[in-house]
Amino acid sequence: MRFVSPGPATTEALGHSLAQLVRPGDVITLEAPLGGGKTTLVRGLAGGLGIAEDQVSSPTFVIWQIYVGNLRLHHIDAYRLRSSEELEEIGLAECLAGSDVVVLEWPLVAGPLLPEDRLEVKLDYGVSEEERSIELIPLGNWQERLRGWDFEV
Ligand SMILES: Nc1ncnc2c1ncn2[C@@H]1O[C@H](COP(=O)(O)OP(=O)(O)OP(=O)(O)O)[C@@H](O)[C@H]1O
Ligand SMILES: [Mg+2]
Numbered sequence: 001m002r003f004v005s006p007g008p009a010t011t012e013a014l015g016h017s018l019a020q021l022v023r024p025g026d027v028i029t030l031e032a033p034l035g036g037g038k039t040t041l042v043r044g045l046a047g048g049l050g051i052a053e054d055q056v057s058s059p060t061f062v063i064w065q066i067y068v069g070n071l072r073l074h075h076i077d078a079y080r081l082r083s084s085e086e087l088e089e090i091g092l093a094e095c096l097a098g099s100d101v102v103v104l105e106w107p108l109v110a111g112p113l114l115p116e117d118r119l120e121v122k123l124d125y126g127v128s129e130e131e132r133s134i135e136l137i138p139l140g141n142w143q144e145r146l147r148g149w150d151f152e153v
Helices: 008-021 038-048 084-089 092-097 107-113 142-147
Strands: 002-005 027-031 064-068 072-077 101-105 118-125 132-139
Touching: 002 008, 008 038, 008 118, 008 132, 008 142, 027 038, 027 107, 038 072, 038 101, 038 118, 072 092, 084 092, 084 107, 092 101, 092 107, 101 107, 118 142, 132 142
Parallel strands: 027 101, 027 118, 072 101
Antiparallel strands: 002 132, 064 072, 118 132
């Protein structure tokens, strides 16, 4: 499923709408180039989960942030990590096994730790400065869930 977002407000609204589908224990991965819109989407998602959006910032220097609202959202940035062992050392496996929601940026390094049921989100730049493409790739039980959902850009 693919969308073209014309600006940050739309990306944030898409994140907010996706929150309707989120259940305890879910994992969402985010792949995008620097400045691609990851934090913007997470801000919307957090808002949709009853979390104050101003808690959400770019966690590049803080590897792991936890926001609390209707549930706990872990916002993890693996940009600076080199191996799945490093992610295990900081406790990712335990976190993924629990009932909190996890959003993982730069997920490729986490490969073997990721659950089969997950939503992959890929953002990229578009043709104008504020345009972004947003691709949603549902895996496992997310396929059925995403079928009942749509977003009007
Ligand atoms: N369509 C859009 N969707 C999301 N953000 C956009 C869009 N157009 C412009 N932007 C802007 O791009 C900038 C970077 O967005 P954001 O911080 O969400 O990206 P990021 O992927 O988290 O970046 P970083 O990799 O540096 O953490 C922000 O100023 C945001 O407002
Ligand atoms: Mg960011």
